[in-house]
Amino acid sequence: MSAELNEDVLKGARVLVVEDEAAISMLLEDMLLDFGCEIVGPAARLTTALEMAQRETFAVAILDVNVAGEPIYPVAEAIVERDLPLVFSTGYGGAGIREPFRDRPVVQKPFSQADLKRTLILAIKSANG
Numbered sequence: 001m002s003a004e005l006n007e008d009v010l011k012g013a014r015v016l017v018v019e020d021e022a023a024i025s026m027l028l029e030d031m032l033l034d035f036g037c038e039i040v041g042p043a044a045r046l047t048t049a050l051e052m053a054q055r056e057t058f059a060v061a062i063l064d065v066n067v068a069g070e071p072i073y074p075v076a077e078a079i080v081e082r083d084l085p086l087v088f089s090t091g092y093g094g095a096g097i098r099e100p101f102r103d104r105p106v107v108q109k110p111f112s113q114a115d116l117k118r119t120l121i122l123a124i125k126s127a128n129g
């Protein structure tokens with residue numbers, strides 16, 4: 001499959017962003033807009049993120065593993081219950097991800113635009129079979 005076809009997966013895709021650091025959130029939003037995505041959120045608090053994970057329509061979520069000192073796993077569980085794909089964003093790498101989420105894609109901060117794009121495409125494609 002060509003890279004162009006892969007990129008089409010992101011055009012118009014709604015992406016839930018959960019990130020408590022404003023600078024990283026803005027960087028993420030800029031990257032997503034460059035990919036042609038629509039941004040849902042961003043949510044900077046766990047309670048807001050949980051509500052959005054349960055109610056909003058989105059194709060994939062990017063979750064900061066630690067949001068304002070709270071682990072993101074309740075939000076990840078809500079997304080998994082809806083059979084939607086997610087990507088973890090962390091400064092600690094995949095080793096910092098709790099079971100049963102270790103098989104989920106991870107982007108390590110600081111991440112490049114190319115890393116983010118590749119990981120989002122992988123998450124969406126694996127969820128859609």
